[in-house]
Amino acid sequence: MSEPAAVLTGANQTQEEALRRAPTNSRSRDFKRNNLVGYLFVSPWLIGFFLFGFIPIAISLYLAFTNYHLLRGGEWVGLANFERMFTSDIRYGRAVVATFRYVLLAVPLRLIFALAVALLLNTKRRGVYWFRAAYYIPSVIGGSVAVAVMWRQLFGGDGRVNEGVINTLLGFMGIERLNWFGNPDTAIWTLVLLAVWQFGSPMLIFLAGLRQIPSEFYEAASIDGASGWQKLMNVTLPLLTPIIFFNFIMQIISGFRVFTQAFVITAGNPLDSTLFYALYLYRRAFNDFQMGYASAMAWVLLLIIAFFTLLNFRLSRLWVFYETKEG
Amino acid sequence: MVHHNRKVLILLSVVALLLLVGGAALAQDKQEMRLVWWGSQNRHDRTIAVVEMYEAAHPEVDIVYEFANFNDYWTLMNTQAAGGELACVMQHDYAYLSEWARNGLLQPLDPFIESGILDTTNIDDVFLQGGRVDGQLYGLSLGTNTQSMILDLDAFEAAGVELPAADWTWDDFDAIALELHEKLGTWAYGSPTLGDDQIWTAMMVSLGTNPFSADNTDFGYTDDQPIIDHFNRLLRLQEAGAIMTPEEASQYSGGPENSPIVAGSAAMQYQWSNQVVAIFAAAGAERHFKLWTMPRPADAVGAANYLKPSLFFSITADCAMPEVAADLINFFTNSPEANDILAAERGVPVSSVIREHLLPSLDASGAETFSFLEMVAQDASPIFPPNPPGYNDLRNNVWTPLFHDPVLYGQISVEEGVAIFRSEGQAILSGN
Amino acid sequence: MDQALNFESHRHQRRRANLTRGLVYYAGVGLLAVVMLYPVAWLVASSLKPLDEIWTNVTSLIPSALRFENYAEGWQGFGGISFQIFFGNSFVHAGVGTLFTVISSAVVAYGFARVKFRGRDLWFSIMLMTLMLPSQILMIPQYIIFNELGWINTFLPLLIPRLGGDVFFIFMIIQFIRGIPIELDEAAMIDGCSKGGIFFRIILPQITPALVTAAIFSFYWTWEDFLGPLVYLQNPNMYTVALALRAYTDLGSVNNWGAVFAMLTLSLVPVILIFVFFQRYLVEGIATTGLKG
Known part of the structure; x- marks a missing residue:
């Protein structure tokens, strides 16, 4: 999960940059307009978009207002799906709560971790390269089913009498063992910890950001007699804020898409405490075949994501302004 | 360099195309006959062995098989039905057989019985009944099953607790469970299944009502009190430590082999009779288990046990080679050699000849299952009609997450839970 | 002379401080690396452990004996x-x-x-x-x-x-x-x-x-x-x-x-x-x- 998310973070950032830039990119005085060749080159995407993007989007929008069932068909029901979602579907409410709870726990922790480690690795000491690689490995493999199963067994043992690694370690430390998957308060933490463990991508992005801070800033601060802590608070963090904030919003968005881990590790249990949005949507669509209802859920998801993206655009403009004023 | 690059690119595209075509060819339906079933690894192994045996005897037939676990299976079958891609022979369940037959997805087996491909002379009509829809046979049951309470005789003896009567009630269960727990210190009953939807339907059967109304648009009963009583009982027993809390139950993932009764940390557990074998086997020969009838509610009018013809084999409507399909079903039903391998894993075989053939070779668990079914058959309640459409929705989105779990976790009261189950359930059923 | 000596020891101190700081640093990042990689190492170790050891000696990363049959058996699939x-x-x-x-x-x-x-x-x-x-x-x-x-x-x-x-x-x-x-x-x-x-x-x-x-x-x-x-x-x-x-x-x-x-x-x-x-x-x-x- 983290991988696409992390890179998309970058993509969206650059996307916004590009949107600002695209119309002005007309340096090609000696380029003649060449419609045929142009469309020929972009035709793979264009055709793909039309067949697998535009048409499905149109169908999906239509489905959202029907009670379409894969096997029984369906008919137009107006806003009934949305009404059901917000007024009568108890599990939908649970799914939204579970997702927000997960996002609010996992995202800040993950970013704090990533930032702390990036600061730690932002040094010219020898061997840093290897540590960076080591910290990044969990992110490389983290989205896989294999790691999800491994994670389940780390916390759950063999599903019979034997404890897993985590509880055994807790036992060594004299801490009472936890029934991780039986308690709605602890089950979500197994997923949060998995997300935190994969702090590699935001760490890399922070590291790259740290490298871009001009060393003169630090020198100036040193001359002013600033301590390491003061430099961190007065130079590093303010200059890094745009990246932090951007990552924050983007990670929230990706939190709404978490699927595999919840599907494999907790299956939404117990008491729907880990029934994340994407998981519930999948089940409604592909276990219950209520594809009309699930499409409506997908559009609400789009609205949620659009809201955060817009927020991001708005606020990042503020940040950009702030930065240029400073610089 | 430049030309080299282009060549590589072209080469790679060709390879890609070939791979794609190859993949598509692999995926295409071949002219062979397809067979699908659900089950555990044990069933996969046995079924595949019988398929290979059949192929050896019929070199002209190539059987392509698919399998899944129960939950995935119906998703798979429904999507295949929607796509018109059903296998020739599919394993079917009583719950869905009539719906599928009425939707024209299956073909009747009667013509093959008439033509002699499918031999039913040794099958008592009782065992064919469940496969009939509107007077025609759409599925041949591979085995008969019933719910059974497994009792650990050693634990009962160690605790000095008398075995219950055959027509015991849930109140009796209550008392026995508390006594077992008190004397042994272990769980009396060791599985999260005491409040599952099949206990609910069995309860309705023994109360003489059907779970659902005849037109499937509502529940078939109005009095929720038996359910309320049952869940209050579960809460009491949970509190006393005689049964698992849901937290504790969550630590026992996995199949029957992993049950606490196998590990000796519980004295009772209910199981469908065909799964008993796995528990007996996992527990080992030195343990002594007995199958018992299911407890019934206090004011029951009949037994909580009913005979469920299960794990039908059906032939789908579009099957191109139904004679071969019927012959394969016949092989599973009537071949002694095949049944040596199948070993009643799908339930007690319907053919009396096969039952007699298997008797001498049965191990303790097999013999116990056969005799238990014989006993239950004396007094069984009639089976309720097949589940209405939307039953899965009812179970997966209402019974478990809105009623069963919140009540047993103590989040809502039993009365609240039952009220939610009724109103949410009616919302689903009214769509039928 | 005195001053020079003083200066020397200052440098010494600073170097020692640098050294300890380096040690602390590497101990810190090293420990973190161990924590980060432990689950993966545990998975690999468990894949090589004899069957009766996987859950009984669950935290160990060193199998008592290497059991490569695990791979052969797993490869059989299902x-x-x-x-x-x-x-x-x-x-x-x-x-x-x-x-x-x-x-x-x-x-x-x-x-x-x-x-x-x-x-x-x-x-x-x-x-x-x-x-x-x-x-x-x-x-x-x-x-x-x-x-x-x-x-x-x-x-x-x-x-x-x-x-x-x-x-x-x-x-x-x-x-x-x-x-x-x-x-x-x-x-x-x-x-x-x-x-x-x-x-x-x-x-x-x-x-x-x-x-x-x-x-x-x-x-x-x-x-x-x-x-x-x-x-x-x-x-x-x-x-x-x-x-x-x-x-x-x-x-x-x-x-x-x-x-x-x-x-x-x-x-x-x-x-x-x-x-x-x-x-x-x-x-x-x-x-x-x-x-x-």
């Missing part, structure tokens, strides 16, 4: 289908999928970056906006369409859409192409090169690093993809490794945990290998595209 089939399926899925994605993305990126045509900016904006679209919106109608086409249980729904390229990679390659001096194109054009010729002769050799990055990311995202195969591949013979692992560990009762851990480990090998060999591309890919583009 239901008569060995992991050879699953790995083959995954390589088809990830390999062909990556090929499609990268080739198409490069072609489309060139079109957007270097050819001027009516509506380019509009299509470009639309393309970028699709990045925001949650896959859940497309998943259901696509499923219905592919179901109608009879493509369920084939790799087609997973591969054919990739012929349109991947927006993120297209964007990445566009950025890369923009970094190539336009003078090269112009020189080629004067030599009578067509747009296609420029693409193959000038651009393609120059953007190889971007293509490699795209291929790496594409391969391992596809290798780890779970939702797509879960939706479209239902026949166990078509399962990818990810689906097979889920089914393998979900069959109710896993009795041979050694075999399970062996297959989990094996499924990570391609990804780890890619990481080891192309680490620079991966890290740079995230760091640079993440920040500059």
Whole structure:
């Protein structure tokens, strides 16, 4: 999960940059307009978009207002799906709560971790390269089913009498063992910890950001007699804020898409405490075949994501302004 | 360099195309006959062995098989039905057989019985009944099953607790469970299944009502009190430590082999009779288990046990080679050699000849299952009609997450839970 | 003299302070690395442990004896289908999928970056906006369409859409192409090169690093993809490794945990290998595209 998310973070950032830039990119005085060749080159995407993007989007929008069932068909029901979602579907409410709870726990922790480690690795000491690689490995493999199963067994043992690694370690430390998957308060933490463990991508992005801070800033601060802590608070963090904030919003968005881990590790249990949005949507669509209802859920998801993206655009403009004023 | 690059690119595209075509060819339906079933690894192994045996005897037939676990299976079958891609022979369940037959997805087996491909002379009509829809046979049951309470005789003896009567009630269960727990210190009953939807339907059967109304648009009963009583009982027993809390139950993932009764940390557990074998086997020969009838509610009018013809084999409507399909079903039903391998894993075989053939070779668990079914058959309640459409929705989105779990976790009261189950359930059923 | 001595000891102190600080630093980051890698090491160790040791000596990373049979037993798979089939399926899925994605993305990126045509900016904006679209919106109608086409249980729904390229990679390659001096194109054009010729002769050799990055990311995202195969591949013979692992560990009762851990480990090998060999591309890919583009 983290991988696409992390890179998309970058993509969206650059996307916004590009949107600002695209119309002005007309340096090609000696380029003649060449419609045929142009469309020929972009035709793979264009055709793909039309067949697998535009048409499905149109169908999906239509489905959202029907009670379409894969096997029984369906008919137009107006806003009934949305009404059901917000007024009568108890599990939908649970799914939204579970997702927000997960996002609010996992995202800040993950970013704090990533930032702390990036600061730690932002040094010219020898061997840093290897540590960076080591910290990044969990992110490389983290989205896989294999790691999800491994994670389940780390916390759950063999599903019979034997404890897993985590509880055994807790036992060594004299801490009472936890029934991780039986308690709605602890089950979500197994997923949060998995997300935190994969702090590699935001760490890399922070590291790259740290490298871009001009060393003169630090020198100036040193001359002013600033301590390491003061430099961190007065130079590093303010200059890094745009990246932090951007990552924050983007990670929230990706939190709404978490699927595999919840599907494999907790299956939404117990008491729907880990029934994340994407998981519930999948089940409604592909276990219950209520594809009309699930499409409506997908559009609400789009609205949620659009809201955060817009927020991001708005606020990042503020940040950009702030930065240029400073610089 | 430049030309080299282009060549590589072209080469790679060709390879890609070939791979794609190859993949598509692999995926295409071949002219062979397809067979699908659900089950555990044990069933996969046995079924595949019988398929290979059949192929050896019929070199002209190539059987392509698919399998899944129960939950995935119906998703798979429904999507295949929607796509018109059903296998020739599919394993079917009583719950869905009539719906599928009425939707024209299956073909009747009667013509093959008439033509002699499918031999039913040794099958008592009782065992064919469940496969009939509107007077025609759409599925041949591979085995008969019933719910059974497994009792650990050693634990009962160690605790000095008398075995219950055959027509015991849930109140009796209550008392026995508390006594077992008190004397042994272990769980009396060791599985999260005491409040599952099949206990609910069995309860309705023994109360003489059907779970659902005849037109499937509502529940078939109005009095929720038996359910309320049952869940209050579960809460009491949970509190006393005689049964698992849901937290504790969550630590026992996995199949029957992993049950606490196998590990000796519980004295009772209910199981469908065909799964008993796995528990007996996992527990080992030195343990002594007995199958018992299911407890019934206090004011029951009949037994909580009913005979469920299960794990039908059906032939789908579009099957191109139904004679071969019927012959394969016949092989599973009537071949002694095949049944040596199948070993009643799908339930007690319907053919009396096969039952007699298997008797001498049965191990303790097999013999116990056969005799238990014989006993239950004396007094069984009639089976309720097949589940209405939307039953899965009812179970997966209402019974478990809105009623069963919140009540047993103590989040809502039993009365609240039952009220939610009724109103949410009616919302689903009214769509039928 | 006194002063000099004083100075010496100061330097000594500072050096010692530096040394301890270095030690503390390496101890800290080293400990963190141990914590981070422990789960992976545990998985590998468990895949080699004798069966009775996996859960009894659960925290240990050193098997008392190496039991390679775990791998042989795991390779048998389940239901008569060995992991050879699953790995083959995954390589088809990830390999062909990556090929499609990268080739198409490069072609489309060139079109957007270097050819001027009516509506380019509009299509470009639309393309970028699709990045925001949650896959859940497309998943259901696509499923219905592919179901109608009879493509369920084939790799087609997973591969054919990739012929349109991947927006993120297209964007990445566009950025890369923009970094190539336009003078090269112009020189080629004067030599009578067509747009296609420029693409193959000038651009393609120059953007190889971007293509490699795209291929790496594409391969391992596809290798780890779970939702797509879960939706479209239902026949166990078509399962990818990810689906097979889920089914393998979900069959109710896993009795041979050694075999399970062996297959989990094996499924990570391609990804780890890619990481080891192309680490620079991966890290740079995230760091640079993440920040500059």
